[in-house]
Amino acid sequence: MKHDNIERNVGILIILTMLAISAGGLVEIVPLFFIKETVEKVDGVHPYSPLELRGRDIYIREGCYLCHSQMIRPFRDEALRYGHYSLAAESKYDHPFQWGSKRTGPDLARVGGKYSNDWHTQHLTAPRSLVPQSVMPNYPWLVKTDLDYSDIQGRMKALRTTGVPYSISQAEYDKNVKEFGADVAKNLHIPDAEKNLLAQAQAGNYDTNPEKLTETDALVAYLQLLGTMVDFRKYDDDYFAKFR
Ligand code: HEC
Structure with a gap:
């Protein structure tokens, strides 16, 4: 009888439904805040x-x-075509992630190192000059447009607010050196962002x-x-060794 009352009274039904949903939601979401590392740490992943x-x-x-997706799923056919399946940690500094x-085109999660810089430049400018049946659009302006990097510090600061450890102070810099090594930490230092950007482009x-x-x-x-940060040779079992 009581249930009958609830079902006939829309207000109460809505409130009770919401209560039931929030209880379910809390049970799923709250533990994530208390697990120290929701995303497992993996060597090599850096901003x-x-x-x-x-x-x-x-x-x-x-x-x-x-x-283009950037997430290789843990299936045999995907591993054969693209390589090791994507790890959560590999997109931990991606805000927003690009899964x-x-x-329409292939997954790009592990495209790094697959082609030369020459190939990419030509492919972006005119994909059909390299892959005649391609339906990818031409992006001829990319190679003609000077890169605007005047706001790079602002972009990095914005990502800091989401937890990406770009450093501002010496102490943060030192912490990054410990965590990522000096070569990587250098590139994460916001005050030197323009200088580092130019140096990397030049090199x-x-x-x-x-x-x-x-x-x-x-x-x-x-x-x-993309896809080159983790050295899977350190982790791979025999299963993945077959695909290398
Ligand atoms: C309309 C869909 C479409 C869009 C938009 C598109 N692509 Fe593609 N892309 C494709 C297709 C189809 C292929 C496969 C044929 C080829 O290599 O051109 C491809 C291939 C590629 C490859 C080679 C991948 C491999 O493993 O062989 C790269 C790299 C790539 N695209 C980068 C980009 C980038 C960067 C952009 C944005 C500037 C972009 N694509 C936008 C459809 C697209």
């Missing part, structure tokens, strides 16, 4: 350098995620034109990093 970060921003601006669900020559710093430099630096 993006200023240049790679700009590249990632361009990736998002151009909507590459509309055709995606649409694969990497990603768009194969050393004279100019273009959007292609940043985008290719980002693409070449």
Whole structure:
């Protein structure tokens, strides 16, 4: 009889339904706040350098995620095609993450190191010059547009608020050296962001034109990093050894 009353009284039904849902939600969500490491720590994973970060921003601006996922699922066919399945830790500094669900083109989670910088520059400018049946759009402006990095410090500071450990003080810098090693920590220091961005672009020559710093430099630096942070040879069991 009581249940009958609840079902006939919309107000009470809504309130009780909400209570039931919140109890379920709390049971699922609250423990995550108390587990020290919800995402397991994995050696090698580190935040993006200023240049790679700009590249990632361009990736998002151009909507590459509309055709490319960045998450290799733990299935045999995926492992055969793309490599080791993606780990949660590998996108821990991605805000927002680029997992995606649409694969008009291949997954890009491990595209780093697969092609040369030359290949990427040419492919981004005119995909069909390399892959005649490709339906990927041309992005000819990327290699012609100078990279704007004037706001790179602001971009890094914004990510700090989400927990990415870009350093501002010497103490934070030292902490990063301990955690990521000196080479990586150098690139995470906000006061030197422009200097480091220029140095990396100069050394990497990603768009194969050393004279100019273009959007292609940043985008290719980002693409070449994807999936390369974790050295899976240290972890792989025999199963994955077959695919290498
Ligand atoms: C309309 C869908 C579409 C969009 C948008 C798109 N791509 Fe692609 N992409 C493809 C297709 C299809 C392929 C496979 C054929 C080829 O290699 O061109 C591909 C291939 C690639 C490859 C080679 C992957 C491999 O493993 O061989 C890279 C790298 C790539 N795209 C990067 C990008 C980037 C960066 C952007 C954004 C600037 C982008 N794509 C936007 C459809 C797209």
